[in-house]
Amino acid sequence: MPLGTLDRTAPPLFNQGPSALSKLILFSAVALFLMVADARFKVVQPIRTVVGAVLYPVQWVAMQPVLLVRGGARYVEDLQSAQRIEADARKELAMQAQRASQADTLVRENARLRSLLELRQTTQTPSRAAEVLFDAADPYTRKVVIDQGANHGILAGSPVIDERGVLGQVTQVLPFTSEVTLVIDRDLSIPVQNTRTGVRTVAFGDVDARGGGLELRYMTSHADLQTGDVLATSGVDGVYPAGLPVARIDNIERRADTAFARVHGVPFAAVTAARYVLVLAPVGDPVPQAYPGVAGAAAPAADGAGKKKADAAKKGEAAAKDAGAGGGAKEGAKGPAKEPARSAAAGPGAKPPARAAKPAETRPGGQR
Amino acid sequence: MIMRPGQQQLLLPVNPVFIWGSLLVAMVIDMLPLGRTGWMPDVLALVIVFWGVHQPARIGIGAAFVFGLCMDVQQSALLGQHALSYITLSYFAITIHRRLLWYPVLSQAVQLLPLFALSQLIELGIRMAGGGLFPGWTMALAPVLQSVLWPLATALLLAPQRRAPEPDANRPL
Numbered sequence: 001m002p003l004g005t006l007d008r009t010a011p012p013l014f015n016q017g018p019s020a021l022s023k024l025i026l027f028s029a030v031a032l033f034l035m036v037a038d039a040r041f042k043v044v045q046p047i048r049t050v051v052g053a054v055l056y057p058v059q060w061v062a063m064q065p066v067l068l069v070r071g072g073a074r075y076v077e078d079l080q081s082a083q084r085i086e087a088d089a090r091k092e093l094a095m096q097a098q099r100a101s102q103a104d105t106l107v108r109e110n111a112r113l114r115s116l117l118e119l120r121q122t123t124q125t126p127s128r129a130a131e132v133l134f135d136a137a138d139p140y141t142r143k144v145v146i147d148q149g150a151n152h153g154i155l156a157g158s159p160v161i162d163e164r165g166v167l168g169q170v171t172q173v174l175p176f177t178s179e180v181t182l183v184i185d186r187d188l189s190i191p192v193q194n195t196r197t198g199v200r201t202v203a204f205g206d207v208d209a210r211g212g213g214l215e216l217r218y219m220t221s222h223a224d225l226q227t228g229d230v231l232a233t234s235g236v237d238g239v240y241p242a243g244l245p246v247a248r249i250d251n252i253e254r255r256a257d258t259a260f261a262r263v264h265g266v267p268f269a270a271v272t273a274a275r276y277v278l279v280l281a282p283v284g285d286p287v288p289q290a291y292p293g294v295a296g297a298a299a300p301a302a303d304g305a306g307k308k309k310a311d312a313a314k315k316g317e318a319a320a321k322d323a324g325a326g327g328g329a330k331e332g333a334k335g336p337a338k339e340p341a342r343s344a345a346a347g348p349g350a351k352p353p354a355r356a357a358k359p360a361e362t363r364p365g366g367q368r
Numbered sequence: 369m370i371m372r373p374g375q376q377q378l379l380l381p382v383n384p385v386f387i388w389g390s391l392l393v394a395m396v397i398d399m400l401p402l403g404r405t406g407w408m409p410d411v412l413a414l415v416i417v418f419w420g421v422h423q424p425a426r427i428g429i430g431a432a433f434v435f436g437l438c439m440d441v442q443q444s445a446l447l448g449q450h451a452l453s454y455i456t457l458s459y460f461a462i463t464i465h466r467r468l469l470w471y472p473v474l475s476q477a478v479q480l481l482p483l484f485a486l487s488q489l490i491e492l493g494i495r496m497a498g499g500g501l502f503p504g505w506t507m508a509l510a511p512v513l514q515s516v517l518w519p520l521a522t523a524l525l526l527a528p529q530r531r532a533p534e535p536d537a538n539r540p541l
Contacts (some may be wrong), residue, residue, distance in 0.1 A: 011425065015460065023429040031433070034448035036449040039498055044447050054501070058392075059442060134401025137408075138443040139507065140500030171445060179444045186501060207501050249488040265469035 035340045049150075059177075063133065080355035125241050128152065128159075132274050133177065142185040142207055144168075146277060157239060159280045165268030166190065166233060166247040167277055178279075183246065184212035188270045192246050193234035197224050200234045203246060203265060211272060214247045216263035221254040223261065231265060238284030274286045372470055379529040382423055388527055389429070391415055394436060399442050406507035409514045412439065413457055413487060417480065418521050420461030421468055432458035449494050453487040460486075477518035484511035 136143040150173045158170045172179035183207045192203045206215035229249045235242025249267030254261045394415040404506030419427035532539040
């Protein structure tokens with residue numbers, strides 16, 4: 001019998017390290033800590049970045065067979081369908097050429113009118129083209145991964161559009177790739193404006209609607225809405241440039257048992273089939289500086305609001321203390337307890353409504 | 369080494385490079401961008417359980433944790449979700465490894481089904497608690513498919529250990 005036939009290293013009899021149960025408890029605790037840190041405090045961004053960078057070669061390898069099949073399928077695509085696609089593209093180009101020439105005139109006209117009215121000029125948003133690599137495999141959310149990351153200058157919070165409308169928002173930036181949360185994800189919301197009536201609302205993602213769509217919540221049943229209304233970004237949020245088409249209303253249910261109507265929209269963007277997308281630079285500063293990398297879609301508004309509330313509460317407390325110091329001990333004793341609460345409650349309401357309509361806002365009844 | 373009933377031959381010692389290579393290949397298979405399908409069997413979980421059962425001294429809970437973190441980042445899931453599911457799998461695999469291998473392979477697959485279902489339930493529970501979407505009932509297929517793949521995994525991953533100890537003209541491998 002040759003030497004390699006049997007395992008010649010004796011199994012360790014005494015030095016077996018910590019038991020499986022203690023290891024399970026230790027690693028479970030670490031996993032739970034990571035989950036809470038990821039969902040609540042957004043402090044694990046560096047871990048994600050590092051693991052993402054290390055995994056990139058493996059991901060690249062995993063992508064090759066799929067790209068090969070995709071490329072092969074396109075290669076054997078027959079001549080007829082290629083010609084048909086080309087004819088369609090030419091038709092679309094012709095139609096767009098007419099609109100483009102009109103647009104040039106309109107832009108000039110608009111600029112003149114705006115200068116006459118002394119309004120601020122609208123600026124062009126810088127953008128960056130990207131390719132959708134794959135749908136994120138996580139079945140609990142609706143995200144896609146694009147091939148541009150922090151190394152290409154992508155910022156968390158940037159709006160992403162395709163050739164038809166708004167596709168979503170960048171919610172996670174890794175060194176070489178980024179994750180885009182689609183508009184149909186339940187945690188994403190977009191401030192929109194009904195282009196027919198000019199009414200501003202917020203559209204929420206709604207995956208359960210046939211194949212994924214958007215939902216307008218808290219619309220009264222007598223609100224002026226019609227099937228076919230186009231919802232475009234309103235531009236009051238400081239993230240999305242105004243006027244990008246988002247969705248078309250396709251179903252309005254008015255019910256007798258509730259004061260609100262259920263309003264569903266279909267996104268213009270090809271949320272399930274987008275290949276090439278455009279990442280726009282955010283109009284304002286979408287992410288508070290204290291949270292440079294936003295992990296979940298929910299961060300900006302919730303954190304921003306929370307911080308402002310805290311600030312307001314602090315101010316209130318300081319004011320109350322001043323009053324207490326000036327006015328007497330009795331005032332001072334009850335002041336700090338009541339004042340902060342009142343000013344905290346008044347804080348968000350005193351701000352212009354635009355601040356409340358930030359994108360990527362959490363569900364009101366949600367966990368966050 | 370104990371010869372169990374039904375075991376045809378004495379196995380060769382395992383090659384650590386093969387263990388880690390198989391784990392890496394399983395991870396690549398899991399990372400194939402095939403879209404968002406709830407029923408896709410988790411091949412990496414299967415391989416982690418396989419080595420947890422066959423080589424508990426080499427592939428333990430720590431390795432399962434690291435691979436779980438990698439899957440979390442790749443799938444853009446909650447960080448720690450797959451890690452928790454994989455360490456649970458690895459722990460139970462180590463717990464049952466002395467008993468499980470006395471059964472024939474098909475019976476092993478049946479006994480592993482609750483284990484795979486448990487890990488799937490852990491992931492579902494975590495995400496539902498975190499406010500995720502319900503991915504649909506097709507996800508109940510994933511543990512079944514993983515169990516179905518167990519005999520195949522046994523055949524493939526034990527193949528290098530079943531080679532002839534003395535290669536000759538009749539058995540070159």
